[in-house]
Amino acid sequence: xxxxxxxxxxxxxxxxxxxxxxxxxxxxxxxxxxxxxxxxxxxxxxxxxxxxxxxxxxxxxxxxxxxxxxxxxxxxxxxxxxxxxxxxxxxxxxxxxxxxxxxxxxxxxxxxxxxxxxxxxxxxxxxxxxxxx
Amino acid sequence: xxxxxxxxxxxxxxxxxxxxxxxxxxxxxxxxxxxxxxxxxxxxxxxxxxxxxxxxxxxxxxxxxxxxxxxxxxxxxxxxxxxxxxxxxxxxxxxxxxxxxxxxxxxxxxxxxxxxxxxxxxxxxxxxxxxxxxxxxxxxxxxxxxxxxxxxxxxxxxxxxxxxxxxxxxxxxxxxxxxxxxxxxxxxxxxxxxxxxxxxxxxxxxxxxxxxxxxxxxxxxxxxxxxxxxxxxxxxxxxxxxxxxxxxxxxxxxxxxxxxxxxxxxxxxxxxxxxxxxxxxxxxxxxxxxxxxxxxxxxxxxxxxxxxxxxxxxxxxxxxxxxxxxxxxxxxxxxxxxxxxxxxxxxxxxxxxxxxxxxxxxxxxxxxxxxxxxxxxxxxxxxxxxxxxxxxxxxxxxxxxxxxxxxxxxxxxxxxxxxxxxxxxxxxxxxxxxxxxxxxxxxxxxxxxxxxxxxxxxxxxxxxxxxxxxxxxxxxxxxxxxxxxxxxxxxxxxxxxxxxxxxxxxxxxxxxxxxxxxxxxxxxxxxxxxxxxxxxxxxx
Numbered sequence: 001x002x003x004x005x006x007x008x009x010x011x012x013x014x015x016x017x018x019x020x021x022x023x024x025x026x027x028x029x030x031x032x033x034x035x036x037x038x039x040x041x042x043x044x045x046x047x048x049x050x051x052x053x054x055x056x057x058x059x060x061x062x063x064x065x066x067x068x069x070x071x072x073x074x075x076x077x078x079x080x081x082x083x084x085x086x087x088x089x090x091x092x093x094x095x096x097x098x099x100x101x102x103x104x105x106x107x108x109x110x111x112x113x114x115x116x117x118x119x120x121x122x123x124x125x126x127x128x129x130x131x132x133x
Numbered sequence: 134x135x136x137x138x139x140x141x142x143x144x145x146x147x148x149x150x151x152x153x154x155x156x157x158x159x160x161x162x163x164x165x166x167x168x169x170x171x172x173x174x175x176x177x178x179x180x181x182x183x184x185x186x187x188x189x190x191x192x193x194x195x196x197x198x199x200x201x202x203x204x205x206x207x208x209x210x211x212x213x214x215x216x217x218x219x220x221x222x223x224x225x226x227x228x229x230x231x232x233x234x235x236x237x238x239x240x241x242x243x244x245x246x247x248x249x250x251x252x253x254x255x256x257x258x259x260x261x262x263x264x265x266x267x268x269x270x271x272x273x274x275x276x277x278x279x280x281x282x283x284x285x286x287x288x289x290x291x292x293x294x295x296x297x298x299x300x301x302x303x304x305x306x307x308x309x310x311x312x313x314x315x316x317x318x319x320x321x322x323x324x325x326x327x328x329x330x331x332x333x334x335x336x337x338x339x340x341x342x343x344x345x346x347x348x349x350x351x352x353x354x355x356x357x358x359x360x361x362x363x364x365x366x367x368x369x370x371x372x373x374x375x376x377x378x379x380x381x382x383x384x385x386x387x388x389x390x391x392x393x394x395x396x397x398x399x400x401x402x403x404x405x406x407x408x409x410x411x412x413x414x415x416x417x418x419x420x421x422x423x424x425x426x427x428x429x430x431x432x433x434x435x436x437x438x439x440x441x442x443x444x445x446x447x448x449x450x451x452x453x454x455x456x457x458x459x460x461x462x463x464x465x466x467x468x469x470x471x472x473x474x475x476x477x478x479x480x481x482x483x484x485x486x487x488x489x490x491x492x493x494x495x496x497x498x499x500x501x502x503x504x505x506x507x508x509x510x511x512x513x514x515x516x517x518x519x520x521x522x523x524x525x526x527x528x529x530x531x532x533x534x535x536x537x538x539x540x541x542x543x544x545x546x547x548x549x550x551x552x553x554x555x556x557x558x559x560x561x562x563x564x565x566x567x568x569x570x571x572x573x574x575x576x577x578x579x580x581x582x583x584x585x586x587x588x589x590x591x592x593x594x595x596x597x598x599x600x601x602x603x604x605x606x607x608x609x610x611x612x613x614x615x616x617x618x619x620x621x622x623x624x625x626x627x628x629x630x631x632x633x634x635x636x637x638x639x640x641x642x643x644x645x646x647x648x649x650x651x652x653x654x655x656x657x658x659x660x661x662x663x664x665x666x667x668x669x670x671x672x673x
Binding site for chain 2 (some may be wrong): 023025027028030031032034035037067097098102103115116117118119120121123
């Protein structure tokens with residue numbers, strides 16, 4: 001864990017497409033990045049909806065892990081932007097802090113949904129599953 | 134007349150003298166109904182001379198021994214009321230009637246006035262009661278103030294009425310117009326609010342009712358710039374009536390003002406009515422304000438709970454994720470120390486799970502309270518496995534207890550919201566642990582009840598703890614309510630059982646509790662295995 005890279009070192013320099021993690025909580029971004037990198041995936045992060053869309057437009061992400069309650073542009077806006085640019089080719093995993101994960105996931109056509117606080121095993125499982133289909 | 138007197142017997146002349154001196158009117162009428170005698174009092178009563186009366190038909194039916202009331206119409210058109218008593222006598226040797234008449238006009242008028250007064254008082258009381266009842270039921274302040282103004286305008290006989298709030302602006306002057314009756318709002322809006330003038334301010338100081346037959350004749354009128362009286366175009370007011378509305382705390386809430394373009398309209402009765410209405414209005418306004426304050430406080434509390442619960446999820450997610458990732462890391466090394474660290478991390482993880490369930494329960498209940506719906510995420514789930522998992526989770530924090538699971542059948546799958554049923558189980562088991570501080574056996578029994586229409590999972594959680602006083606049993610499922618024997622002894626919020634019942638009922642199930650103080654508590658939950666499409670509502 002001491003060798004875990006800090007967030008700013010990652011990004012567009014990576015060759016292979018990354019998983020984009022969008023959450024306004026820095027601790028949670030950190031944990032998700034850590035888990036996914038341990039699984040061997042490249043990870044980019046964004047702290048709000050607008051930043052997320054800008055990053056996604058610069059380089060197509062393999063998958064987006066999307067918190068629904070975001071500043072500047074909410075999860076619905078990000079999902080709509082992704083659909084506009086990439087169609088259905090970028091799977092979305094929705095994470096929510098309230099009890100309406102199912103509804104929200106359905107609304108944005110998400111591949112899967114997780115409610116905070118989620119199990120790391122569940123996170124890895126849904127990402128694996130989304131990327132293998 | 135003297136000629137006639139000469140024909141009479143001497144005793145008849147004596148009778149005549151007596152009758153003439155009588156204060157009551159006396160008339161003698163013969164068998165044919167013709168008047169043959171009238172005394173001076175009768176002359177006065179009928180306003181006719183005896184000579185005119187005698188020889189004319191009397192005109193009123195005569196019944197010996199009866200007392201009747203006569204409406205007498207005098208030649209001038211005046212009327213009076215007379216009470217008449219009739220006796221049979223012999224007059225000039227022939228049978229005749231003697232009618233004695235007493236003028237009771239004054240007495241009748243007094244009686245009528247008293248009756249009218251009583252009727253009026255009854256009407257007043259009835260009106261005040263009706264208005265009071267209408268006010269007492271109203272909790273919306275705007276509607277209430279309008280109802281008060283309308284009622285008072287009608288009852289005082291005013292052409293227009295208004296309620297003004299006792300809001301003083303920074304210049305210490307304007308009062309906010311609040312509601313109007315009998316006049317369009319524009320009639321007032323073109324002018325400044327009733328100002329802090331000599332005429333208006335006594336009402337806003339709560340100094341009692343002002344009733345003026347003609348406001349323009351009052352010395353206080355017209356003393357204040359800029360208008361020195363009513364501005365041009367103002368509703369023409371001559372009759373003026375105003376009452377302060379004073380709350381229980383003594384605060385002057387506002388004033389009720391009434392006007393009429395004719396002078397002398399407002400009676401003492403109107404003043405009395407207004408006084409009663411103002412008192413009722415003050416109570417109703419106080420109630421409406423208290424109601425609004427309470428409702429706002431409840432809404433703020435619920436919004437606060439929802440926001441806090443939501444905000445706690447992010448840090449919990451970070452803690453849980455970190456604990457799990459560290460567990461993964463230590464699992465890779467095989468040292469005894471790593472095992473201890475792993476054990477500690479697992480506890481952190483379990484604590485976060487428990488905290489999350491508490492928050493979710495709180496969120497669910499708060500949302501329901503706020504009228505939001507809670508859709509269930511139903512999937513097939515094994516209740517026995519869920520119960521086993523919950524017992525395993527709770528075992529570390531139940532050192533003095535023996536946690537047992539009895540399941541028959543060994544697997545019982547229903548279509549439920551897994552997270553919520555798990556939370557329900559966790560709540561029941563942790564309650565059993567918490568409220569048996571001296572330890573003991575906690576048994577969870579899972580069984581199946583087959584019925585033709587519906588099959589039920591029956592879950593029983595039994596402890597040997599403090600028990601619940603019988604008097605508290607009916608309210609333990611209400612949120613923020615706790616049993617009297619644990620308040621101040623064992624910390625808690627009163628959320629747990631309320632959340633349990635909510636989850637059970639949303640699944641179309643039922644929960645019952647049996648308890649004996651000092652012996653223990655048994656909670657029985659019955660859940661339908663599959664949803665009933667009718668009763669499975671989001672806001673159950």
